[in-house]
Amino acid sequence: MNREMTSSxxxxxxxxxxxxxxxxxxxxxxxxxxxxxDGHFTFHPSDLASVSSDFGMLKSPEEPLAVxxxxxxxxxxxxxxxxxxxxxxxxxxxxxxxxxxxxxxATGRNGVVVEMNHRKTGTPEPLVRPEEMYVDVWGGELWVDxxxxxxxxxxxxxxxxxxxxxxVGGTLSxxxxxxxxxxxxxxxxxxxxxxxVTGKGEVMRCSEEQxxxxxxxxxxxxxxxxxxxxxxxxxxxxxxxxxxxxxxxSSFKVFTEDQEYLISMHGQLKFDYVEGFVIVDEGLVxxxxxxxxxxxxxxxISSVSxxxxxxxxxEITKNYHDSDSDTVDQEVEILMKKLNFIPTSVFTTDLxxxxxxxxxxxxxLKLRSKNxxxxxxxxxxxxxxxxxxxxxxxxxxxxxxxxxxxxPILIYPMNNDKWDERSSAVTPDxxxxxxxxxxxxxxxxxxxxxxLEYLKNQNRRILEFCDKAxxxxxxxxxxxxxxxxxxxHFGDKWERFRSMKxxxxxxxxxxxxxxxxxxxxxxxxxxxSSSSASW
Ligand code: FAD
Numbered sequence: 001m002n003r004e005m006t007s008s009x010x011x012x013x014x015x016x017x018x019x020x021x022x023x024x025x026x027x028x029x030x031x032x033x034x035x036x037x038d039g040h041f042t043f044h045p046s047d048l049a050s051v052s053s054d055f056g057m058l059k060s061p062e063e064p065l066a067v068x069x070x071x072x073x074x075x076x077x078x079x080x081x082x083x084x085x086x087x088x089x090x091x092x093x094x095x096x097x098x099x100x101x102x103x104x105x106a107t108g109r110n111g112v113v114v115e116m117n118h119r120k121t122g123t124p125e126p127l128v129r130p131e132e133m134y135v136d137v138w139g140g141e142l143w144v145d146x147x148x149x150x151x152x153x154x155x156x157x158x159x160x161x162x163x164x165x166x167x168v169g170g171t172l173s174x175x176x177x178x179x180x181x182x183x184x185x186x187x188x189x190x191x192x193x194x195x196x197v198t199g200k201g202e203v204m205r206c207s208e209e210q211x212x213x214x215x216x217x218x219x220x221x222x223x224x225x226x227x228x229x230x231x232x233x234x235x236x237x238x239x240x241x242x243x244x245x246x247x248x249x250s251s252f253k254v255f256t257e258d259q260e261y262l263i264s265m266h267g268q269l270k271f272d273y274v275e276g277f278v279i280v281d282e283g284l285v286x287x288x289x290x291x292x293x294x295x296x297x298x299x300x301i302s303s304v305s306x307x308x309x310x311x312x313x314x315e316i317t318k319n320y321h322d323s324d325s326d327t328v329d330q331e332v333e334i335l336m337k338k339l340n341f342i343p344t345s346v347f348t349t350d351l352x353x354x355x356x357x358x359x360x361x362x363x364x365l366k367l368r369s370k371n372x373x374x375x376x377x378x379x380x381x382x383x384x385x386x387x388x389x390x391x392x393x394x395x396x397x398x399x400x401x402x403x404x405x406x407x408p409i410l411i412y413p414m415n416n417d418k419w420d421e422r423s424s425a426v427t428p429d430x431x432x433x434x435x436x437x438x439x440x441x442x443x444x445x446x447x448x449x450x451x452l453e454y455l456k457n458q459n460r461r462i463l464e465f466c467d468k469a470x471x472x473x474x475x476x477x478x479x480x481x482x483x484x485x486x487x488x489h490f491g492d493k494w495e496r497f498r499s500m501k502x503x504x505x506x507x508x509x510x511x512x513x514x515x516x517x518x519x520x521x522x523x524x525x526x527x528x529s530s531s532s533a534s535w
Contacts, residue, residue, distance in 0.1 A: 057374065159189065212422075280404075381437045384466075
């Protein structure tokens with residue numbers, strides 16, 4: 001850095017520190033300033049700006065007062081202990097990769113964001129233990145990097161998200177789902193151990209054997225009880241290749257019957273991934289997630305549907321090793337024979353396992369090149385009980401959505417018995433439930449149906465419809481406005497959730513961006529006695 005740059009940097013830092021002093025009081029700032037971390041704090045405007053918005057782009061960005069780039073769990077713990085022990089405890093949020101929709105990883109103006117995914121501070125590399133079939137990873141690690149590392153040993157995690165540029169701590173705070181969840185459960189069902197920094201600044205190791213309540217509470221716990229600094233993820237031998245198949249249906253009943261049949265299979269002969277999506281307009285079959293269909297050979301709905309009405313696409317894969325390439329055709333044929341799709345609508349491709357798992361990133365790069373990635377995303381993800389999925393189809397896919405959707409609409413079923421009841425994640429009270437993911441992008445210069453207000457209003461109508469029709473949906477990646485709604489969201493789990501908050505984050509320091517515990521009134525809760533807050 002030359003002298004001019006150094007002095008302007010120092011000046012900016014000085015102004016940021018002054019702002020901090022005014023906002024949180026000189027004693028708190030002095031305490032932050034004196035926290036001895038191996039990583040570093042930054043007050044630089046560009047760093048504050050970079051953590052102040054998220055993938056959703058639905059809220060005006062609110063810059064925090066400081067960002068911590070930690071190098072260890074102890075760095076995170078030192079910051080939290082400072083907040084916990086101070087007179088006006090300030091909010092602290094872990095930020096994984098900022099892929100939330102509604103500011104869940106933000107703290108507002110008085111907080112400190114812990115930037116978990118920051119390689120430069122020397123956070124630990126993934127450590128694979130091939131004999132024990134697990135990998136230990138830093139909480140801010142991206143799944144794509146976990147995959148790269150484990151593949152060096154011919155191993156891979158079992159349960160995925162569709163997109164890999166998400167952090168381990170971020171998806172484990174929700175659930176982490178994709179087409180493997182029907183068999184392996186969500187990502188939170190495939191964790192063996194965690195290290196967590198609680199809202200009191202304690203570093204706690206937890207697992208099925210040790211601090212069990214905290215272990216299950218943190219999984220799907222929306223960041224409320226602790227910051228995950230390490231996760232031990234279960235592995236399996238990685239397949240080398242994937243046969244990826246899409247088939248179409250015009251009947252929702254037949255489509256869901258086939259999906260439900262496929263997720264009931266758990267033996268050797270089964271598909272490894274079961275998803276699906278809804279096609280209400282022709283553009284969508286060739287949508288951004290469909291790197292599958294070649295742009296030079298777009299699929300014409302009219303070629304498979306006579307009346308242009310809603311179609312449903314089942315998406316399945318069969319994993320295999322190169323050495324099994326002669327049996328995979330046979331296995332796929334046997335499995336497909338049981339399905340009742342439109343016979344002329346089979347689309348098949350074959351690719352490397354890693355390319356299949358990383359498929360959405362290719363679409364991201366395309367959208368980025370057209371400036372269509374960094375746009376508002378009013379996404380709505382719902383878990384719908386199996387018993388009401390056909391009512392949902394009639395009311396939403398064939399009703400509220402009209403014939404333009406502005407983005408992919410995923411739909412696939414999962415088995416509830418693959419979810420651990422003791423986790424904080426919330427699912428409908430039925431053996432089988434569906435994910436319906438309305439993944440829309442808003443365009444300011446698009447048609448009326450692509451505008452943000454239109455899409456937000458449509459989301460509201462969908463939720464109102466479910467409410468009126470008494471379809472007991474649960475939001476996935478939930479966003480609720482009032483505590484009453486949160487209580488209803490958690491249902492039977494609320495009391496435990498609330499009491500765990502009181503135990504592990506009594507001053508409501510962590511993940512305030514989720515807005516579960518409203519108006520934390522941090523300063524009203526007295527700081528603990530100095531002995532318990534010291535380090
Ligand atoms: P952030 O958005 O940074 O954080 C999310 C929440 O977790 C915040 O409250 C934050 O404070 C908290 N948090 C973050 N790190 C930690 C930590 N280490 N410890 C404790 N709390 C923490 N989800 C699926 O399940 N399946 C999918 O297929 C899927 N696909 C997606 C595709 C795209 C393009 C996008 C944008 C999102 C997708 N998601 C999917 C949603 C994703 O799981 C959530 O956005 C999730 O929040 C992870 O994102 P993140 O790592 O950026 O976390």
